[in-house]
Amino acid sequence: MTSRLDRFNQRHPWSHNDHYGRWVVDRVAKSRARHVLDVGCGTGNLIARLRNCHSATVTALEPDPTMARLAMRRFTDDPAVSVIHTDFAGRDPRRRWDAVVLVAVLHHLPLVPTLRDLRACLAPGGRLVVVGCYRGTGLADLLLDLPAVAANPIMGMIKHPTRAAAPPPHMRAPTADPEETLAEIRAAAALELPGARIRRRLFWRYTLVYDAPVLPGRAR
Template sequence: MALSSRIDRFNERHPWSHNDLYGGWVVHQVRSCGAESLLDIGCGTGNLIDRIRTHVDRVTGIEPDAATARVAAARFAGNDSVVIEQVRFDQLRSPRQWEAITLVAALHHLPLVDTLRDLDRLLSPGGRLVVVGCFRSAGPIDYATGFVSSIANLVVGKIKHPHPSDQLPIEMTAPTTAPRETLTEIRCAAAEYLPGARIRRRLFWRYSLVYDKQRLRPSSGAPEHSDMPVRQRRPPT
């Protein structure tokens, strides 16, 4: 049996979620911006929502896969602060904006440029976009990082899931797709459509992106807030 096949078989018997690994980091990014409303795109069975819902007032999760969305909806049934919608992102028709938007392993399922434009539109001024995404490997740095991730994946899988299993956890059963864009292509698109976005390469074939949308500036002629005392005009004599 080829080495790659043996590694794949080991990973199947000791599964763990790369996405959940970054859940705490995502929660911190949302908490630190003070958001009160959150849109989680590709929410899956709701693992991230379960961790973040106590830190925001209102959470909307959208999930295109019907079976996965049903699990998430049942999980938060009776919770008025969480709404789960079984809908594709391109079918989301909402006039509202959210103060924070999260995507974990979801952006590569969507057309990159169009989605970045839509995300900026859905994000309220002063809001924060947080992405943990997947990218297509291309070049020596990607392959070197991927090799390190492959070794670390075996170790973490054995620690997190020490007993062999023939069944994936339910949160890992949603449909997957291979990423199309390289990290360089993602950086270039973000620089154009999300200026100021901060992107970092991560382990386990992931990258992170954080984008803070600028607040609206006062229109010309409108008085700006100042802590300086207002000087009173002397009445005409």
């Protein structure tokens, strides 16, 4: 079933990650963030949404050289966007951001230490927004994935009705299969991000929102 869906997606490509772009931007906007860190920005689709819908400055990290080059070229005339060819470990360790976003990136990184580092990246009252991938396991996950299996080809025909010779540039970033189940991700978040809100989503994704504590006597 998965290989058949993969072949269909190659013929009618659409991004499961971009599907959640508006949701991510809404969560960032509601936090009133002024400075945002986008970890693993790809070609910059989420940056564009943030800049169109929100006045925040964006620092974007992208480890893949081709993706980083495309994103740099795309935002070369926007002084509020800084695209850096580096991974999460290459961030400025002194910086703290009002919001940090990751879309289909967390499963490329060691889960627990990365959650700890992400928490440390946030300014007081800052918000972490994650759209992530998890490893399905057992009958329960299989049954819960059935709506995505049914909806996926419909979305492909709506978003890309003609057959594609190749996927668009923003869908050519390196991929990896997630190792952690959703239960394992929930357990790690409970330890490292107390109060984080995690929801299973359609198209084999989950979302996580965590708000860092506000310093006593200060309001965001």
